[in-house]
Amino acid sequence: MSESRPVITVLIPSDPDNPRPTPPGLERIEDRTEIRLATAEQLPEKLPGSQGLLLWDFFSDTVKNAWHAADELQWIHVAAAGVDKLLFDELRDSEVTVTNAQGIFDRPIAEWVLGAVIAEAKDFAGNYRLKTAKQWKHRETKRVQGAKALVIGTGAIGREIARVLKAAGLEVTGAGRRAREQDEDFGVVVLSEDLAQHAGAFDVIVNAAPLTPATTGMISEEVLNAVKPGAHFVNIGRGPSVDEPALIEALREGPLGFASLDVFAEEPLPQASELWELENVMIASHMSGDVEGWRDALAELFLDNAERWLADEPLRNVVDKTAGYVPGK
Amino acid sequence: MSESRPVITVLIPSDPDNPRPTPPGLERIEDRTEIRLATAEQLPEKLPGSQGLLLWDFFSDTVKNAWHAADELQWIHVAAAGVDKLLFDELRDSEVTVTNAQGIFDRPIAEWVLGAVIAEAKDFAGNYRLKTAKQWKHRETKRVQGAKALVIGTGAIGREIARVLKAAGLEVTGAGRRAREQDEDFGVVVLSEDLAQHAGAFDVIVNAAPLTPATTGMISEEVLNAVKPGAHFVNIGRGPSVDEPALIEALREGPLGFASLDVFAEEPLPQASELWELENVMIASHMSGDVEGWRDALAELFLDNAERWLADEPLRNVVDKTAGYVPGK
Numbered sequence: 001m002s003e004s005r006p007v008i009t010v011l012i013p014s015d016p017d018n019p020r021p022t023p024p025g026l027e028r029i030e031d032r033t034e035i036r037l038a039t040a041e042q043l044p045e046k047l048p049g050s051q052g053l054l055l056w057d058f059f060s061d062t063v064k065n066a067w068h069a070a071d072e073l074q075w076i077h078v079a080a081a082g083v084d085k086l087l088f089d090e091l092r093d094s095e096v097t098v099t100n101a102q103g104i105f106d107r108p109i110a111e112w113v114l115g116a117v118i119a120e121a122k123d124f125a126g127n128y129r130l131k132t133a134k135q136w137k138h139r140e141t142k143r144v145q146g147a148k149a150l151v152i153g154t155g156a157i158g159r160e161i162a163r164v165l166k167a168a169g170l171e172v173t174g175a176g177r178r179a180r181e182q183d184e185d186f187g188v189v190v191l192s193e194d195l196a197q198h199a200g201a202f203d204v205i206v207n208a209a210p211l212t213p214a215t216t217g218m219i220s221e222e223v224l225n226a227v228k229p230g231a232h233f234v235n236i237g238r239g240p241s242v243d244e245p246a247l248i249e250a251l252r253e254g255p256l257g258f259a260s261l262d263v264f265a266e267e268p269l270p271q272a273s274e275l276w277e278l279e280n281v282m283i284a285s286h287m288s289g290d291v292e293g294w295r296d297a298l299a300e301l302f303l304d305n306a307e308r309w310l311a312d313e314p315l316r317n318v319v320d321k322t323a324g325y326v327p328g329k
Numbered sequence: 330m331s332e333s334r335p336v337i338t339v340l341i342p343s344d345p346d347n348p349r350p351t352p353p354g355l356e357r358i359e360d361r362t363e364i365r366l367a368t369a370e371q372l373p374e375k376l377p378g379s380q381g382l383l384l385w386d387f388f389s390d391t392v393k394n395a396w397h398a399a400d401e402l403q404w405i406h407v408a409a410a411g412v413d414k415l416l417f418d419e420l421r422d423s424e425v426t427v428t429n430a431q432g433i434f435d436r437p438i439a440e441w442v443l444g445a446v447i448a449e450a451k452d453f454a455g456n457y458r459l460k461t462a463k464q465w466k467h468r469e470t471k472r473v474q475g476a477k478a479l480v481i482g483t484g485a486i487g488r489e490i491a492r493v494l495k496a497a498g499l500e501v502t503g504a505g506r507r508a509r510e511q512d513e514d515f516g517v518v519v520l521s522e523d524l525a526q527h528a529g530a531f532d533v534i535v536n537a538a539p540l541t542p543a544t545t546g547m548i549s550e551e552v553l554n555a556v557k558p559g560a561h562f563v564n565i566g567r568g569p570s571v572d573e574p575a576l577i578e579a580l581r582e583g584p585l586g587f588a589s590l591d592v593f594a595e596e597p598l599p600q601a602s603e604l605w606e607l608e609n610v611m612i613a614s615h616m617s618g619d620v621e622g623w624r625d626a627l628a629e630l631f632l633d634n635a636e637r638w639l640a641d642e643p644l645r646n647v648v649d650k651t652a653g654y655v656p657g658k
Contacts, residue, residue, distance in 0.1 A: 111498075112470075115444060121444070124444065127611050134605040140616075140623065141616065141620050142620055144444075164497065167496040167497060168440070168443065169436075271463050283459075285465045288451070291469065291471055
């Protein structure tokens with residue numbers, strides 16, 4: 001029996017101080033699998049004979065670099081929502097199934113977006129700036145109720161953002177690959193490729209799209225110049241979806257009023273980035289979805305998929321490797 | 330006809346640079362009233378013969394100091410939600426009706442509170458602090474959904490806060506003068522006088538109570554020491570409802586985790602206040618309800634009441650001068 005146990009290799013951080021060493025709860029499947037732990041460096045030697053691979057820790061080229069050793073691989077689970085950094089041609093062309101952590105981050109990210117929207121409307125950035133100067137200064141703020149938001153990305157995260165923003169009284173429109181009139185979460189969905197022609201109608205524009213060839217650079221200089229004067233841009237998707245130099249220019253010279261950014265073209269955001277210097281920017285460190293307990297939730301989702309895989313049942317969150325995300329509605 | 334037009338005196342700011350000089354739209358009632366504009370200094374000479382008084386601009390003792398000249402006064406309208414600074418014994422004992430601007434600020438304040446709640450959960454304060462240092466630092470944040478909030482004050486503002494927090498997924502309890510089990514907005518309402526015994530059960534405690542003798546100092550050292558470790562206190566009510574030195578101590582030494590404060594014992598908040606220095610505090614300048622268009626909305630509510638008054642119809646937002654607020658449910 002033990003001879004036939006499938007092998008799941010778990011990619012773990014090399015750094016022993018990493019707060020996220022191994023997934024909690026692996027003992028739940030230990031009787032039915034052989035678990036191998038591997039750092040990025042060890043992956044090429046541990047991968048042969050593995051049928052499953054959990055990317056618990058993940059850096060861009062790790063899997064690609066070890067791909068030659070993936071002799072029996074059937075399934076890769078990514079403990080993250082975005083798989084843009086994982087996908088490469090040989091993996092796309094292979095029979096290997098890729099699943100991800102879709103669902104874990106939806107609500108926390110949607111809360112973060114709503115918080116960012118209200119914080120901008122109420123000038124919380126000004127509160128912190130004035131506090132440093134111990135300065136009391138009354139300002140008029142903005143209403144959130146009735147404000148118009150465009151959410152780019154009609155996947156699970158975009159939909160949860162739409163629901164949470166609507167609950168707070170915003171009017172929400174979606175932007176996606178297919179235009180439609182009666183989407184259950186968005187009502188109207190406009191075409192992402194026509195962003196420049198729609199951007200001017202919204203007080204808030206949220207990027208929640210996965211990074212794919214179609215979304216790379218999608219929020220272009222043209223789009224950023226077409227926004228309503230004073231509009232607020234929120235990015236919890238991926239940095240490379242935005243033309244970052246054009247974003248900086250639109251924040252510095254207008255028309256953009258404010259940006260709340262959790263993701264960047266390069267992460268960590270380089271010290272030299274002008275974004276650090278702009279008053280009308282909030283910067284978070286790619287953490288909008290990472291609420292207390294997120295690692296437990298990520299491990300739980302992996303274990304659930306592992307049990308399905310061991311029982312030969314359909315997996316959750318299967319990524320369309322050509323599209324680059326889990327297909328939704 | 331013009332001989333019999335009632336006189337409404339409007340208390341306006343003395344400072345000519347005040348951005349809020351006179352109420353917009355007074356021409357709507359000019360044909361039926363005589364409008365007198367008066368600064369605080371001019372009020373004693375303008376008040377005789379006035380039946381109505383609009384406190385468009387207002388400082389603590391202005392009306393009390395001019396009270397001897399209020400020979401024909403029937404009605405005072407306060408263009409604010411709180412009337413604590415207006416009420417004095419002679420006015421309380423008089424036949425003069427007092428109305429206020431209840432309703433105008435409810436939704437904007439509720440939005441501000443929700444924004445403060447999410448901003449604290451997601452450590453937006455940390456985002457701004459780290460930005461100043463150009464420091465990228467991933468942190469785990471908190472979920473808002475399922476967090477437990479206690480809203481002190483079951484008036485119109487407290488109720489709107491409850492509705493908006495619930496829409497974002499928080500579990501809300503009320504605290505008021507009367508305990509009850511099935512309030513339509515709060516579900517359970519506990520007694521404000523038992524705050525110390527309830528405080529430990531909540532992640533967020535919001536003060537939305539009017540300032541009255543019963544609420545002065547209500548959020549006492551005992552209450553502040555009884556909160557859950559790391560709890561978040563939000564004050565959009567009145568500063569004197571809180572023991573401010575005890576608040577500072579609870580923020581500095583625990584158990585309080587964070588405070589989002591729009592109101593203070595003394596306003597503007599004195600330069601010497603330690604609150605300016607504490608990292609775990611957000612300070613706003615008594616502005617949480619003041620969204621763009623608030624002056625128009627305040628003027629509109631006054632004009633509506635003025636037309637009712639001229640037509641001898643019941644006024645909106647009549648303050649119970651003994652209680653110190655507009656009685657609600």
